[in-house]
Amino acid sequence: MDHAANGLDDNLLETVLRQKDELRKSDRRVAEVVLAAPGEVVSMTLAQLAKAAGVSEPTVIRFCAAIGCEGFRDLRVKLARSMAFARTTSHTAITSEDDLGAVMTKIFDYNLSNLNWAQSKLDQEAVRAAVDLLAGARRIEFFGFGASGIVARDAQQKFPLFGTPCGAPADAHQMYMTAEMLGDGDVAVGVSNTGHTREIVTALQVAQENGAGTIGITGQPSPMLDHCDVALVVETLENTDLFTPTVSRLSHLVVIDILSTAVSLRRDEAHHQRITQMKARLAQRRGSP
Amino acid sequence: MDHAANGLDDNLLETVLRQKDELRKSDRRVAEVVLAAPGEVVSMTLAQLAKAAGVSEPTVIRFCAAIGCEGFRDLRVKLARSMAFARTTSHTAITSEDDLGAVMTKIFDYNLSNLNWAQSKLDQEAVRAAVDLLAGARRIEFFGFGASGIVARDAQQKFPLFGTPCGAPADAHQMYMTAEMLGDGDVAVGVSNTGHTREIVTALQVAQENGAGTIGITGQPSPMLDHCDVALVVETLENTDLFTPTVSRLSHLVVIDILSTAVSLRRDEAHHQRITQMKARLAQRRGSP
DNA sequence: GCGCTTTCTGTAGTTATGCTACTTTTTGAT
DNA sequence: ATCAAAAAGTAGCATAACTACAGAAAGCGC
Known part of the structure; x- marks a missing residue:
């Protein structure tokens, strides 16, 4: 079995969420963008992400290092993996505010990533x-x-x-x-x-x-x-x-x-x-x- | 809802597997490398993949286009995502020849892709x-x-x-x-x-x-x-x-x-x-x- | 088989992306 | 208020991804 494809280490979104509060101020802004729209970030360029977070490029790089990535490339890869694997990671709990579409997505995603995990x-x-x-x-x-x-x-x-x-x-x-x-x-x-x-x-x-x-x-x-x-x-x-x-x-x-x-x-x-x-x-x- | 994040369209590995036979000769060599070790490919550079497949860099790029990716970057992202699902829906049927590991993988994969499909x-x-x-x-x-x-x-x-x-x-x-x-x-x-x-x-x-x-x-x-x-x-x-x-x-x-x-x-x-x-x-x- | 077209594949060069070294700014403690 | 340490930014460099073009291979009518 491919070891790189499992384990919590792999779950970048979760790592980001956990470490967010301990990050530098600018890094945190990056973290927020990443958490808010991981799907977008995955296909962004370094410069784009820097702009989106309102920081400089090196700051983004430092952010990558801070959360345990080799560099920006690595961030993208890990993020993409994390997204599919734990679409749920960012999964906020189901609440009364959720519309039906959200409920459907959340329940499917939750079950799917759970099966993945079990496997x-x-x-x-x-x-x-x-x-x-x-x-x-x-x-x-x-x-x-x-x-x-x-x-x-x-x-x-x-x-x-x-x-x-x-x-x-x-x-x-x-x-x-x-x-x-x-x-x-x-x-x-x-x-x-x-x-x-x-x-x-x-x-x-x-x-x-x-x-x-x-x-x-x-x-x-x-x-x-x-x-x-x-x-x-x-x-x-x-x-x-x-x-x-x-x-x-x-x-x-x-x-x-x-x-x-x-x-x-x-x-x-x-x-x-x-x-x-x-x-x-x-x-x-x-x-x- | 992030439409790119669900549906079978997302499963690049499967796309590659399906289209492999219709690809150009050199592209197919790339496809084989990708299928054989997607985990490695994800963290490879364009040049490295080209070398690994024994082809030139532009060939790899053309391969990307052939299987429906924007470019090499896009390939990596999609591949990473697809990997997390880690299932080529290559559901070959389960046979008496399969060892336990194969049976486990197949049943999990089959159930997972089925849920995906249902969603x-x-x-x-x-x-x-x-x-x-x-x-x-x-x-x-x-x-x-x-x-x-x-x-x-x-x-x-x-x-x-x-x-x-x-x-x-x-x-x-x-x-x-x-x-x-x-x-x-x-x-x-x-x-x-x-x-x-x-x-x-x-x-x-x-x-x-x-x-x-x-x-x-x-x-x-x-x-x-x-x-x-x-x-x-x-x-x-x-x-x-x-x-x-x-x-x-x-x-x-x-x-x-x-x-x-x-x-x-x-x-x-x-x-x-x-x-x-x-x-x-x-x-x-x-x-x- | 030969020339022709069409399809592939590689070489070389261009763009732009990610990264690093260094500088400036901010923060915080004495 | 001053200095030291940490944080953020600027500019430049190396490399990675991509493109245009040219050569090679494969198909096709004659």
């Missing part, structure tokens, strides 16, 4: 371990509440791709009961963005104690992982604003996609043919008038 | 009409099966943001019953990527006949829309390959995010405070040991 952070070896476990499972149970419950249910629906009986108990009692019944050769997958949801943690613990393999899909290292054989930490760009929707769902769903697809790929040809047949019949059923 | 295609006025309907609704019911059922359920969970009683009947019978009970002031939202699912179409028809407002979330113009007051067509990049996961879910979920957020924004301050409180209490409940 760059997802540990391939952990995924491999998870696939190993799942591919060998006799039975798979997915545990999740709320938004994560949606993810668990989605995973359970992917049953045909897994080629293994899958369940996703909906309430806490069913969850306990199910976890208690698991044993050697079974796998429990806990989904919880916070990783703190008590019922999920307990269910995984019970499952593990009974000899089942356990996988945790979460947004951060957390208590849940104490009871997980495999930890899939899907980092999300935290944002606790009032109207920010649950973005973690999407990343988690993609992880489910990856797991189910990878497991399916390990199956034999006969299995693949059954999937093809299933898809065809489903389409037929849907299409019939 | 550029989603009609703001349709969304506005949907929000108008939902904001005034007395009760909202979401209908969906399979993957779309997940979306419906997610929408139903967003109940607190809507501030309106929401339902998402799971099976066909419940769906009919629910649809039959809807009336003036109620809203039915049908989710179906194909737009052909019989039960959903019927449920919407029934709801509409009974005087309820109807909204359709679908991947293409389809029979379902005949019974919809508002059509939210969320175009997806079609791909019928065996292992391609259901990508439409994600776009549809984002649409739900947008709808619920926009509806919530129309509520008053008291409503917002209740959401804040709800979030705080939920976090507390989760966190408790």
Whole structure:
């Protein structure tokens, strides 16, 4: 993977925002222009930016150095990258003042950069371990509440791709009961963005104690992982604003996609043919008038 | 809205990949270098790139023009931006030969570009009409099966943001019953990527006949829309390959995010405070040991 | 195959952009 | 009020990007 394409170091807009207050007066004027219209700045020339900020060219150069760029060229490149990657960085929270267009843009952007982020952070070896476990499972149970419950249910629906009986108990009692019944050769997958949801943690613990393999899909290292054989930490760009929707769902769903697809790929040809047949019949059923 | 910052037009790497075969011989050599190491190219100088590709500087410039850039500067900027998306939508299908890394990359890329696509295609006025309907609704019911059922359920969970009683009947019978009970002031939202699912179409028809407002979330113009007051067509990049996961879910979920957020924004301050409180209490409940 | 046109590609020269060395101004402390 | 240190600007230089032109290669009718 291209290391230059990820990491916070790369997120120039954020750096600028953070350091703005500690900058020299003139540099700050440059910073303001950059933050206000990064899209324009990217295609500006040094002289143009200097003029726009009302400072001299060398000041702009010094600004570049101050925020950790090699020079103006470097600034442009880093800025362009930062813009696409975190269109959201400058993303102001959603407020009552936003018109519909702004809300649409913000939500899409937020979800997109979040997925991007998740991709760059997802540990391939952990995924491999998870696939190993799942591919060998006799039975798979997915545990999740709320938004994560949606993810668990989605995973359970992917049953045909897994080629293994899958369940996703909906309430806490069913969850306990199910976890208690698991044993050697079974796998429990806990989904919880916070990783703190008590019922999920307990269910995984019970499952593990009974000899089942356990996988945790979460947004951060957390208590849940104490009871997980495999930890899939899907980092999300935290944002606790009032109207920010649950973005973690999407990343988690993609992880489910990856797991189910990878497991399916390990199956034999006969299995693949059954999937093809299933898809065809489903389409037929849907299409019939 | 920064139009240059979204849409597929922006994905230079993809443009290069698509046009590569139609380029002049020397230009193609440049294209190969760009595709092979876009990360390097971004921080290269014109002369360096020319040397790396084994061609003259003007050739590189002509290459820039050929793929739709203003000049070398522009190429760098666009390339940097495209890189952050880091996805040549070269979605070759997923096959049994792919290793895990490839599968991960492909699934993420496919989902990401699909979201991008959906964003550029989603009609703001349709969304506005949907929000108008939902904001005034007395009760909202979401209908969906399979993957779309997940979306419906997610929408139903967003109940607190809507501030309106929401339902998402799971099976066909419940769906009919629910649809039959809807009336003036109620809203039915049908989710179906194909737009052909019989039960959903019927449920919407029934709801509409009974005087309820109807909204359709679908991947293409389809029979379902005949019974919809508002059509939210969320175009997806079609791909019928065996292992391609259901990508439409994600776009549809984002649409739900947008709808619920926009509806919530129309509520008053008291409503917002209740959401804040709800979030705080939920976090507390989760966190408790 | 030959001359002709058309399309590519490279050389050399021009513009203008980014950067540096140095000077002036401002700020702040004694 | 004076001086030292930091900040901002001026002017000039090196280099990078671009353009005009000319030579080479490829297509095409005869």
